[in-house]
Amino acid sequence: MTLAEAATAATYDNRAAFADELIERARADERVVAVCNDSVGSSNLVAFRQEFPDRLINVGIAEQNMVGVGAGLAAAGLIPFVCAAGPFLTGRALEQVKADVVYSAHNVILCGMSPGMAYGELGPTHHSVEDLSWLRALPGLDIVVPADRHQTRQAVRQAAADPRPTYIRVGRYKVPDVTAPGDRLERGRFQLAREGADVTLIGAGTLVSRTLAAADLLAADGIEARVLNAAYIAPLDVEAIRAAAQTGAIVTAEEANISGGLGAAVALTVAAQGGGPVVRTLGLSDFAPTGSTDMLLEYFGLTAPAIAAAAREALAV
Amino acid sequence: MRGSAVLVTDSQQVSAWRVVRDVVETGSPAERAAVLAEQSRLIRRSVLAMIGRAQAGHIGGDFSVTDVLATLYFGVLRIDPARPDAPVRDRFILSKGHCAASLYSTLAFSGYFDPAALDTFMGPHSPLNGHPNRVKVPGVETNTGPLGHGLPVAVGEALGARLLGHDSRVFVVCGDGEMQEGSNWEALMSAAHYRLANLTLVIDRNRLQQGDRTEETNALDPLADKLAAFGWEVREVDGHDHTALLAAFAPAAGTRPVAVIANTIKGRGVSFIEDRVEWHHKVPSPDQIALALKELA
The missing domain is CATH 3.40.50.970 (Thiamin diphosphate (ThDP)-binding fold, Pyr/PP domains)
Structure with missing residues (x-):
């Protein structure tokens, strides 16, 4: 989208x-x-x-x-x-x-x-x-x-x-909506939401639509981002993560604390096989200040521009 | 999930269990009391051997709850140890899961599995963990160990039986110290609210917890008044008197759930273990085991 x-x-x-x-x-x-x-x-x-x-x-x-x-x-x-x-x-x-x-x-x-x-x-x-x-x-x-x-x-x-x-x-x-009614939710699998081989963006839940929007921003710069919808976090889709490790970088985005959620699971999987790309995990690292949900998503860098920026930075490492 | 259980029904032992059950159901009061006392003696001897081998366990609480377990399994619960997963059955939960040795012995003597497996208690990869696991041990309804868990699960089982139209009864045993857990008082409220007359809570009132007397730690008394105030039908009995326990485990008189306060002695059956706080999980020496076996001869 x-x-x-x-x-x-x-x-x-x-x-x-x-x-x-x-x-x-x-x-x-x-x-x-x-x-x-x-x-x-x-x-x-x-x-x-x-x-x-x-x-x-x-x-x-x-x-x-x-x-x-x-x-x-x-x-x-x-x-x-x-x-x-x-x-x-x-x-x-x-x-x-x-x-x-x-x-x-x-x-x-x-x-x-x-x-x-x-x-x-x-x-x-x-x-x-x-x-x-x-x-x-x-x-x-x-x-x-x-x-x-x-x-x-x-x-x-x-x-x-x-x-x-x-x-x-x-x-x-x-x-x-980021899926169609007929799309199958497969146990233990990430859903491929957009094809791309330069970088992989993995979003969960509320952040999938924002991650897709980030892919559009990257496409405007000529960067083709693969987008994965991490609807299942356990069992973890190790196969999709290993395939993502073949792209230039991985950025994860979740409305959750980064110590232990989706990003940690992805980073651990990539690190364990060795030789993988940079993994940036976006999410919370602190208790939130007072604010609306929209304000807080922006505060923690969970917007389409912030996700796109994280991808560009990761690719530049 | 039960398919992965390592232990299976021991049909020979089920037959032995049926013989005892028949005596309890058809014998005279004296015969009933005698066979239940004999089962209790066998369970205590088994617990002693298990703890001696494992060099670990909770002998004090095992012995205080033994007569309750023997009465339930050999006299009250409508169960078929040959069919542990029968959809309609009475349910039992030992919320004080640290007293697993007495539960395992009772289950084995009821035929849920071969009593020879008791030798593996707490050994490497044994299904008989220090706290019971339903996935590995037939007859165990839910995993316990952390205190304050069994009663809420029992409330769910009692509600579930009612929703499914089953006339099953649900029994749960909590330690008295365990009644200090807040989750139990949440569940006490729910059971009364839903008028779960098919639920019986047995409190093993041995008045000792791990570190001290309950009344010196976080006093429970007046326990019967508290339970009554929460909407329960309260029965108080000698928790070592099988005849009194059989009567106390009769169905509810009305629509309220039943709480049986079983007044017990921690370590009951072995003089030097009885009512001593240090025997919560102390392991007897070989000499002490020999002495204890003499007292349980």
């Missing part, structure tokens, strides 16, 4: 896609239930509750119990989608996520709502930028970061059909 297109493109709320698909799954399979922490509204579960009042389990403001209850529901044979704002789901209940869900291999779908810096001015307590680092340390947990409404729906559909524990990051603010 060009910058001009991005500026005028229609945008969509991933939470709406999430809610619609969850209701469809619940209609198709009576084992599908939702669990939340007083977040019926913010997790977009109002319509779900109306249609399936008994299958919406709201444990109140009690995240440790919420995740434990999710594990128990899965153990009983249900398919629970445990929904809460990202920081509280993954931070407050991290040990429950580790021991009760992932280590116990229970089929729980953890839904981190409103991740990244979606809560802007509410500040770092409400930002979920550590989730990818924390959760990537748990072997056996699938981590899905859908980039748009189509991928969000597919992520929900696939998680409902797959017995593995899964974490889905469900974006809050509207983003443009």
Whole structure:
């Protein structure tokens, strides 16, 4: 997508896609239930509750119990989608996520709502930028970061059909489509969003559209950037990363802390094989100051011009 | 996931378990008490041998919870150790997962796996880790070890059974020290809110935690009043009296979940281990094991 297109493109709320698909799954399979922490509204579960009042389990403001209850529901044979704002789901209940869900291999779908810096001015307590680092340390947990409404729906559909524990990051603010409804979300694979051999840009979630726009800026300078949509962060697409290492440089962009998320995973993979290009990882390296989401994305260099500039610098090394 | 379990049902042992179950179900009260006491004795001797071999374990808590485990598996739980994954079954969670040796012994004597595997307890690559792992050990419903995890999972299982229309009951054992964990009080509220009469919480009230007496650390009393105030039907019994435990594990009287405070003695069954804080996870010497086995003869 060009910058001009991005500026005028229609945008969509991933939470709406999430809610619609969850209701469809619940209609198709009576084992599908939702669990939340007083977040019926913010997790977009109002319509779900109306249609399936008994299958919406709201444990109140009690995240440790919420995740434990999710594990128990899965153990009983249900398919629970445990929904809460990202920081509280993954931070407050991290040990429950580790021991009760992932280590116990229970089929729980953890839904981190409103991740990244979606809560802007509410500040770092409400930002979920550590989730990818924390959760990537748990072997056996699938981590899905859908980039748009189509991928969000597919992520929900696939998680409902797959017995593995899964974490889905469900974006809050509207983003443009970067995939078509028919594009397949493949487990453990990055999606090729744009061909190019000079440099590789790897974006996750909310940053995929910005990364595509950065590729347009680079193209204007005669630099052809490959763009990868890292919808799955675990399992990691090692093959795509090794192929990216054949281009002149790699730039990753994520709405997350850089110590442990997508960028760290890519850099580790490139370094381990040796002889690779420069890898620049864009993301957060500090708690955010007060500001809107847009302001904060700019502050941390997560805009199309900043991503393009990082690519040019990396190529110049 | 259970497909990767290394341990499998021991049909001979399942038959032995059925014989004991039959006595508990059809025998006189005295016969019932006698066979459950015998199972408890065998479990304690097994725990002693396991900890002696592994040179690690939690003997005090293993011995305080033994009679509860023997009563549940040989007298109460509607289970079929030959079919550990049967969709409709009663569920048991040992939230105080550090007392794995007593759970493993109970599961093995119930036929979930060959008791010979108990010899590998905490050995290299043994499925019998220091804390139970459901992926490797049939009969284990969820992985425990960090405290304050079992009760929320049990609440989920009880809710799930209700949603699926199963008449399963869910039992969970927490240590009393473990009731200091905030997650348990979140779960206590939920269970009462959802009126989970199919859920029974057993608190192993041995009044000792790792470092000191519970009441000297972060007092739990009046525990029964607190549980009642949270909306639970509370039953308080001698946690070493099999007959009293059988009665306490009867279904809920009404719509509230049931909390059984099992008053126990940490290290129960071996005089020099009983009610001493230092025996939380101390390993007995060979001489002490010989002495203990005499007391458990």
